[in-house]
Amino acid sequence: MNNRYCISSSKYRQITLSESSLPYYTTPHGPCASGTFGTQEYDNAYCFFSDFWPPSAFPWIDRCHSWPQPHVVDDIVKNGCHFVAIGHKLGNHEDHEWRISFSQAEQKLVYIMNHCQFLTYGLLKLILTEIINNGVSDNDKLLCSYHMKTAVFWVIQQNAIPHWCPQNLLGCFWVCFKLILKWVHEGVCPNFFIPGNNMFLTKIHGVKQHQLFIKLSDLYEKGLAFLLHCPSIRSCIIDVLYNPRNFICTDDHTLISDYHFDLYLFGESLSSFIVLDKDDIQICIRYLHTIEQMIGSPLLTQYQVIMLQNMTATVLQFTAFILHMETYTPDNKLRYRADKMSCHMLKLAAKFGCITDMLYIAMYYYKTLRYTEALSIIEMIKVK
Structure with a gap:
């Protein structure tokens, strides 16, 4: 051409x-x-x-x-x-x-959301799956989670909500829901990065647009009580909606306890890492990449940060020893580089891990026949 x-x-x-x-x-x-x-x-x-x-x-x-x-x-x-x-x-x-x-850019924007903004996005996805698209075939679904994410992005950037906090969670959700209702009414959903790109253009128009607007309008008329139709959160939110003093006051534990959040965030990862195949260093790299993305997330509490540090130390220790076991080569230069990398990872893990994590350095020195260095590390641990 x-x-x-x-x-x-x-x-x-x-x-x-x-x-x-x-x-x-x-x-x-x-x-x-x-x-x-x-x-x-x-x-x-x-x-x-x-x-x-x-x-x-x-x-x-x-x-x-x-x-x-x-x-x-x-x-x-x-x-x-x-x-x-x-x-x-x-x-x-x-x-x-x-x-x-712009999927990479959107991922970065989701990572910098605060706790309430992230919960609002999650709540929108729940009502999409369990109410709006419930019983609708894949070919007939008009709204998707990408539209929900776009609505949250626009509301945050336009400062439509002065206080993004857990106590105002349902208020934040309501503003985003009304924006989606407005978009469906107008038949225009502007892309967050290129507003001239109407993401409703090919799917939401004519009779389908009118039917979707009627459906969302019915939910709007019911008010926040329509959230009771979400099976996954009904038991959590029923007390909030029927207690006038707590109408929009939602502490974190009202929706999901920190304990269950920890299980979701760390439990599955730790259990799967414990049974890691010792010959697969690619899994270690994948875990390090995941941890890198989680570091600095505003969603983590102080003790969850400590848990993340502990996980990081564990992954680095696994990686160091697997790298040592897999480096079978007559090339002295490659062996030297792998050794330096393993030592660096173990020392890094010891910096923000527990005191006992320093023992892994001693074990590594012992395994590589550096007995004097191993004894030196053990003496240092005794002092600490």
Whole structure:
């Protein structure tokens, strides 16, 4: 095209989503290959990475006066975007066009949400799954979690809510819900990064738009009491709604206790790491990457931060010893580099772990025949 080679989005999607190129059964879902692995649903999006922030999204940078913070904006812009293989359904070049994906940027924005903002997003996803889309086939679902996330982004950035706090959780939720109702009424859901992109254009219009608006209007007329139709939170929220003094006062434990949050956040990760296959260092790397994403999250309480530190120390110790066991090479330089890396990880784990975590350094020195250094570390532990 125009004396240049171009990649057809439809042909690329046809090749990447073909059964022969995938190790398991999937179904096409937009630009993604969707399926289920055990009890987990997934979407695999095959895409191209761009180092550059698209010019059409430059106005978003100037729009970020109060949220997100300048350093977050710089980080997002610096990391560019992606292009996924799907064209505009109403356009003339559907088979050749590609869609700009800001999934990485959106992930960073979710990470910087405070506790109440994150709960509001979760509450919107619950009412979407358990009320709005309940009993609706996948082909007939008009609203998705991406619309919910976009609504929260807009409400935060436009300072529509002065106080994002747990005591005002239901008030925050109500503002976001009304914004979604407004969008459905107007038939326009502006993309957060490129507002000129109407995300309702191809699905929510005509008769379907009217039917969805009637459905949401009925919920709106019932007020916050319609949350009682959510099976997963009904028992938690019924006392709040029927106690005038606590109408919008929701402490963290009203929705989910810190204990259960800890189980969700750490329990499964720790149990699966304990039975880690000692020969698989890739799992260690994946855990380190997950921990890196969790560090600095505003959702973590002080004791959860301590728990995260303990997990980090454990992962580093596993990684150090697995790296030592897997480095079978006559190349002295490679062995030296692996040894230095293992020592560094063990010392790093000891810095923010328990005193006894220093014993792993002594064990490593003993295992590598450095008995004097091992004794020195043990003496240091005795003093501490």
